[in-house]
Amino acid sequence: MTQEISEFAAEEQQQADSGGPFPFPFNQHTFCRYEPIERRIEAASVLVVDNLLRDEADLSDLGRAEWGASAATQLKRERLIAEMALENISKNVSRLVKRPTIQVAHLAEVASAAQSFKPDAIVLSGTLRDFDFYNPEIIESFGRFIRTTKIPVLAICGGHQIVGMSFGARVITLDKLEQHQQRENRPLEYQYRFIRITDPQDPIFLGVNNPDSIVWQDYTRQARILRVWQNHGLQLDRVPEGFKLLATSYLCRNQMMVKNTDGQLIYAVQFHLEKSFEDWNKSRTRWEHQNESRDGRILFEHFLELALAHSKPN
Numbered sequence: 001m002t003q004e005i006s007e008f009a010a011e012e013q014q015q016a017d018s019g020g021p022f023p024f025p026f027n028q029h030t031f032c033r034y035e036p037i038e039r040r041i042e043a044a045s046v047l048v049v050d051n052l053l054r055d056e057a058d059l060s061d062l063g064r065a066e067w068g069a070s071a072a073t074q075l076k077r078e079r080l081i082a083e084m085a086l087e088n089i090s091k092n093v094s095r096l097v098k099r100p101t102i103q104v105a106h107l108a109e110v111a112s113a114a115q116s117f118k119p120d121a122i123v124l125s126g127t128l129r130d131f132d133f134y135n136p137e138i139i140e141s142f143g144r145f146i147r148t149t150k151i152p153v154l155a156i157c158g159g160h161q162i163v164g165m166s167f168g169a170r171v172i173t174l175d176k177l178e179q180h181q182q183r184e185n186r187p188l189e190y191q192y193r194f195i196r197i198t199d200p201q202d203p204i205f206l207g208v209n210n211p212d213s214i215v216w217q218d219y220t221r222q223a224r225i226l227r228v229w230q231n232h233g234l235q236l237d238r239v240p241e242g243f244k245l246l247a248t249s250y251l252c253r254n255q256m257m258v259k260n261t262d263g264q265l266i267y268a269v270q271f272h273l274e275k276s277f278e279d280w281n282k283s284r285t286r287w288e289h290q291n292e293s294r295d296g297r298i299l300f301e302h303f304l305e306l307a308l309a310h311s312k313p314n
Helices: 002-014 061-096 107-117 136-146 158-166 218-223 273-282 294-311
Strands: 041-050 097-106 121-124 153-156 171-173 189-197 225-232 234-236 244-248 256-259 266-269
Touching: 041 061, 041 107, 041 294, 061 097, 061 273, 061 294, 097 107, 107 121, 107 136, 121 158, 121 294, 136 158, 153 158, 153 294, 158 171, 158 234, 158 266, 218 225, 225 273, 225 294, 273 294
Parallel strands: 041 097, 041 121, 121 153, 153 266
Antiparallel strands: 171 234, 189 225, 189 244, 244 256, 256 266
16 A cells, blocks of 8 residues: 555656646546536435634634634635535535435534434535634534434535544644644645545445446546545544545545444545536636536535435335
8 A cells, every 4th residue: 555655646746736637548638528417316405514614603712812803804704715615515416416405504503403404414514724713612512413423424625624533533734733833834735636546345436446437537447546626734644443544645645534334424535526516617618628526526426325325214
């Protein structure tokens, strides 16, 4: 595994930050296969969780102290980012499900929202600020919920990190410092990057071992590579107990993990798999591929299918 990751690191470092060519031989293609996106899932109810800060009540004492008079401005930015993040997640659900039912709740309200809404699945958004800026009770109440819920969960970026925290992992910078030690000028994993699948047998990668599959591109079927959108400067220090590593990269080992024990189904991804339909709306010329984040879309769809199967009574 160490040698494989080292070889992958060399490939990754060769690509430009803007999303350079795929590793040989996949960079020989002069085209990208067109595919219409069809709604194959009949119905699903999804609770989308807003993980960003709302107001000063969501802040820790440290957060209030560090922001001081700028708190209102910082919180306004939180809400702007939250609006875009929640729209992207909801758009994935509505573009993949024929009859979607979507409800949005804040991180502080997830337990009560899940109890009243009774969703088929929960999707956690990303975050913007360090977790020590959050009111500790919000983090603790979420931890109590996520450690016991039997509702399938998909956790994205900051959501991935807060899930890891809830099961005993630490959140650190990409160069392995504590959050408070490096607030500014952190190393980042940003834009489209390659990650390597470490467990292609997991059902979320359905079809990846079939050489004739039309679901995945050849770089995924042949080299176990996914191309996904990254935007983070924090990571989990380890894979928590009870979870299994599914994908890795040279900058951030834990790119994707799953807990499929004790009646739980929790998928957590460090990357932004929900970006697919944001790209779709932006790319309106024939010179730009509208499925640039297609790998993320496939994972999102497979998660919804697995969630529905998990939620069905025996």
